[in-house]
Amino acid sequence: MNAQDLKNSILQRAIEGKLVPQRKEEGTAKELLAEIRAEKARLVKEKKIKKSKPLPEITDEEKPFDIPASWEWVRLDTVTREIGDIDHKMPQTNPMGNIPFISPKDFTPTGIDFSNAKRIGEDDYNRLARKTTPEKGDIIFPRYGTIGVTRRVITNSKFIVSYSCCTIKMLSNSMDADYIDFVLKSPLITNEIHKYVNKTTQPNVGLKSIKMFLFPLPPLAEQHRIVAKIEEIRPDIDAYDKAQTQLQAIEQRFPDAMKKSLLQYAIEGKLVPQRKEEGTAKDLLVKIRAEKAQLIKEKKIKKTKPLPAITDDEKPFDIPDNWEWVHLDDIVIKDIKRGKSPTYTVKSNILVFAQKCNTKKGYIDLSLAKFLDEEKFKKYPATEYMINDDIIINSTGTGTLGRVGFFQKENLDDVIVPDSHVTIIRTSKNSYARYVFYVLKANQPIFERMGEGSTKQKELRPSSLASFVIPLPPLAEQHRIVAKLEELLPLCQQLAANP
Known part of the structure; x- marks a missing residue:
């Protein structure tokens, strides 16, 4: 099992309710849903978000696996504050502008590189910006290209993301944003992407489809414990990842290194005995x-x-x-x-x-x-x-x-x-x-x-x-050396072809 498979396995256990035990005193996801609806209703009343359109009920056939009795299957839009994107019109890039215009090409393996991003001016920012403009804690979800390779916003600085991404904004009181982030990185969402992807010239997932993604919802306290458990074992996963990367590097170098060693042994008179x-x-x-x-x-x-x-x-x-x-x-x-x-x-x-x-x-x-x-x-x-x-x-x-x-x-x-x-x-x-x-x-x-x-x-x-x-x-020894080399060198080639 490679490191990514291990991460996926842990995330899968987490969203199936198998990573931490359930506790009766923490209530149920049904009770949490009532709190979520109340929070979203308040935000609508305060005109901070628009009222979401009703989403289809989740049928038993849609549910990909069983979850604990205290959990609920919901759709992603239900547990987020808002999911949106900017106007599809491209802004005019401006080298003198001071607002980064981010796209997936600015994603690093662990975050976002703002230093080399395109820049736009205030006018374009004001024209394109909506209430879904990224803020600290939000999740950026690519809809084109590297679909679903999410990045978390960890800065308070002002920036905007391209139409190729949507911004998933978090509820502040009734959901653990880290839990949502882990679900979005899980195999479940990979399957949801495959279900909804539009296979056009440039495959993409529409905003409405992202809102429809299935989401396993635990009680809030259990969300916190799941996040804590993943964070607890993350160093071990990282250590495993590092060790595996080193092992793979050794495996890749080994056939060539073995070939060089055999040749060196041969010309030093150590590959076959002297007679x-x-x-x-x-x-x-x-x-x-x-x-x-x-x-x-x-x-x-x-x-x-x-x-x-x-x-x-x-x-x-x-x-x-x-x-x-x-x-x-x-x-x-x-x-x-x-x-x-x-x-x-x-x-x-x-x-x-x-x-x-x-x-x-x-x-x-x-x-x-x-x-x-x-x-x-x-x-x-x-x-x-x-x-x-x-x-x-x-x-x-x-x-x-x-x-x-x-x-x-x-x-x-x-x-x-x-x-x-x-x-x-x-x-x-x-x-x-x-x-x-x-x-x-x-x-x-x-x-x-x-x-x-x-x-x-x-x-x-x-x-x-x-x-x-x-x-x-x-x-005669030259011939014996060559015979031995030509017996062993093909094994190095086999190792290189099948590491």
């Missing part, structure tokens, strides 16, 4: 260097300048003894660089992978790719075509810089080239590209902060990526 028979990353590096040397000899890649040795200060955490810290450039077989600036056309046989293809949701969407002008295709050597298992890192763009994706295409014959806003990472055959992807994905928050240049166009430089240090396990 002596799988060798060491040092042995693996010998194979990778031999592979790169052969590619250089075949002139398939260029020899790069050696990077400085990795210092202890550059190592962000401890790794197992059989692992090695390496630069990203140490394990790639293609220069780490961006694609070319393309010339687009409406349709062609060549796709251009743009940064938006590397989606925020974490997958590659080639339907977002553009088409390359094939006249310009000759400037792209075959080594620049994107191939399966390439890792893509967005190099520019506020909100997209540093985003890491893993490239796979269904049709191997498709020719796709990267644009100048993405950087391609192509790993050695002696390392597992999927493992490297997860390492880089774990570091995505760091890449997002590594942009250099102006605020409007920060860039993640290829040289910064080339020198980035990553932890390298033996190849």
